[in-house]
Amino acid sequence: MFIGHYALGLASRKISKLPSLALLFIAAQWLDLIWPIFVLLGIETFHIEIGNTQITPLSFDFYPYSHSLLMAIVWGLMLGTVYYLFTKNKQGSTLLGALVLSHWVLDFITHRPDLPLSPFSDVKVGLGLWNHSVLAIIIELGLFILGTVLYYRYAKPQKKISFWLLIGFFVVIYFMNILGAPPPNVQAVAWSANLMWLFVIWAWWIEKK
Numbered sequence: 740m741f742i743g744h745y746a747l748g749l750a751s752r753k754i755s756k757l758p759s760l761a762l763l764f765i766a767a768q769w770l771d772l773i774w775p776i777f778v779l780l781g782i783e784t785f786h787i788e789i790g791n792t793q794i795t796p797l798s799f800d801f802y803p804y805s806h807s808l809l810m811a812i813v814w815g816l817m818l819g820t821v822y823y824l825f826t827k828n829k830q831g832s833t834l835l836g837a838l839v840l841s842h843w844v845l846d847f848i849t850h851r852p853d854l855p856l857s858p859f860s861d862v863k864v865g866l867g868l869w870n871h872s873v874l875a876i877i878i879e880l881g882l883f884i885l886g887t888v889l890y891y892r893y894a895k896p897q898k899k900i901s902f903w904l905l906i907g908f909f910v911v912i913y914f915m916n917i918l919g920a921p922p923p924n925v926q927a928v929a930w931s932a933n934l935m936w937l938f939v940i941w942a943w944w945i946e947k948k
């Protein structure tokens with residue numbers, strides 16, 4: 740998933756006034772934020788294969804450090820703990836930890852069986868929603884609309900134009916990913932994936948007083 744992860748970050752505002760939207764985005768997308776870095780470092784690998792699933796040509800060959808179930812739990816505990824050390828906010832740290840883990844759960848629903856259970860296991864899982872493109876788009880867009888509505892209602896963003904621009908930008912990128920030409924090579928995907936930090940900065944800006 741892509742915007743489905745951000746949907747959960749947005750929806751989290753219904754549960755808590757804190758953490759900031761920037762941190763909610765970081766947690767919900769943590770596995771995908773560290774993945775391109777691991778790829779560029781040569782620690783994890785993927786290749787481009789048209790038709791790998793109906794939704795994406797990316798074939799995730801090896802990514803146990805960013806995307807195994809065990810490591811998702813470890814990353815979630817880490818992020819939650821760091822937040823707790825700084826804020827002493829139990830609810831916020833639990834929320835961030837759960838968001839990190841939610842990324843794995845959503846990927847488990849969408850990816851074909853390419854998600855390892857742990858770096859020490861050869862078992863790979865995934866329900867493969869990405870092989871049913873219409874259903875996948877309906878579910879992900881539905882999640883995103885729900886997240887947007889919940890955030891808007893509970894956060895009442897002051898910077899309305901920035902907020903709606905961000906929402907619109909997400910939808911445009913989402914459909915460009917699905918309908919656009921496949922990426923030229925692995926390096927281009929890995930480098931451009933780092934642009935996801937832009938959404939974090941954007942989210943920070945929306946909530947900045």
Ligand SMILES: [Zn+2]
Pocket residue numbers: 740770771806842846
């Ligand atoms: Zn992912």
